[in-house]
Amino acid sequence: MASNRKSADTGETNDLAETIGLYALGKISLGKAAERADVSRWEMQETLREAGVELRLGPQSEAELEDDVVVALQV
Template identity: 75%
Template structure:
């Protein structure tokens, strides 16, 4: 079903599979995965769940936390 969603948006299932793999390996965030596939974060969350991938919410390391803080401070 996940590939059906992606194909409905004009992409191909190999791109979706690559994106799911990158997310599962921790190489990209949920937001980046959504951006790569052209769906919302909520749709990407559902796609990942359907694919059996455990969601990683929030920073996974001190570096990621520092990066998020830097981004948040730049928004002000």
């Protein structure tokens, strides 16, 4: 049973790494990254800082603005 937990943890780590990578490449907004990681925007900011990723605060495009609005409306 422990091996299943480790496998699940590895999957979560890979998902978070992918989310961090997408954010770092400018493919997703902070709001979308937080949504994908199932954490608050503030927790995602801290995670990105810990990973050494420079924060891009505020929407960088109209599509990011729309994503941020959708996430905000879900809160």
